[in-house]
Amino acid sequence: MKKICFKIYFILLCVMILIIPLTACSNEGNEKVKIAEVTRSIFYAPQYVAIEKGFFEEEGLDVELTTAWGGDKTMTALLSNNADVALVGSETSIYVEAQGSSDPVINFAQLTQTDGTFLVSRTKIDNFSWDQLKGTTFLGQRTGGMPQMVGEFVLKKHSIDPHQDLNLIQNIDFANISSAFASGTGDFVQLFEPTASVFEKEGAGYIVASFGTESGHVPYTTFMAKQSYIKENSETVEKFTRAIYKAQQFVQKESAKTTAELILPYFEDTDIEIAETAIDRYKSQGSFATDPILDEEEWNNLQDIMEEAGELPKQIDHNTLVNTEIAEKVIK
Structure with missing residues (x-):
């Protein structure tokens, strides 16, 4: 009985020895x-x-x-x-x-x-138009980044001077923009998904426009x-x-x-x-x-x-x- 068990163990060991190098070679082959x-x-x-x-x-x-x-x-x-x-x-x-x-x-x-950002309003707006941003506080993205540049491009496209027609906030780090809006900063904010949809689901904000649609490819x-x-x-x-x-x-x-x-x-x-x-x-x-x-x-x-x-x-x-x-x- 001991001899049979030993033979089974020996066969399994041999199989493992054969399989392990093949697996290793497979992984090593990936760059x-x-x-x-x-x-x-x-x-x-x-x-x-x-x-x-x-x-x-x-x-x-x-x-x-x-x-x-x-x-x-x-x-x-x-x-x-x-x-x-x-x-x-x-x-x-x-x-x-x-x-x-x-x-x-x-x-x-x-x-x-x-662009992957959306304009989110603190209050629900049934018939949104871009001129409704004038005179409001807009929580934008950091200077020099694509979200900020696209944001300003779209605002100007709708005859809004981002530095004259509204209060533009750009001194908040990207990671803290959503929390700043949630805590009460700004009337509008520029957000990526899924944050924009989370705000909408929780009633903390409402998506009113897409910067991606407005700015083109x-x-x-x-x-x-x-x-x-x-x-x-x-x-x-x-x-x-x-x-x-x-x-x-x-x-x-x-x-x-x-x-x-x-x-x-x-x-x-x-x-x-x-x-x-x-x-x-x-x-x-x-x-x-x-x-x-x-x-x-x-x-x-x-x-x-x-x-x-x-x-x-x-x-x-x-x-x-x-x-x-x-x-x-x-x-x-």
């Missing part, structure tokens, strides 16, 4: 890519879908995602090689280029193509990497872009509920219904890019918005900081 995202947001749903659905793994990539909490911190991580890829607003690549970088930051895959959030990294890791960047494209197609084809259930682990404090509402709202206004191509019209619109806000250091050609060849190859 690691470090992503730094500017913030954690439902606005970036396709990125989380790419991770959860295993699209990166299918391409032989092992992604490590960290949240930098700010455009400057995200770009610092990229430039210091603490990240291989950054997910951040395209305006940051323009700021870096204007400073005379010897290794430009190249936009290679677009994730979102509109812009490369609001894109994946970018240093030119040297793309040159040295061209196949990796192509695989990365293909995984993102798969996720973009998934989000477009599947229901908002399906996507919400998939990415909810990234938003543990968010109710599934709120997540679904936010995703549906972004889908309906075309905020999620359906492919990773960042075209010239969007790029020029971005620079128009930056120039209107007085934040454009200099005009930069589309082909200087944007690589569309990778995305074009992937979607074919």
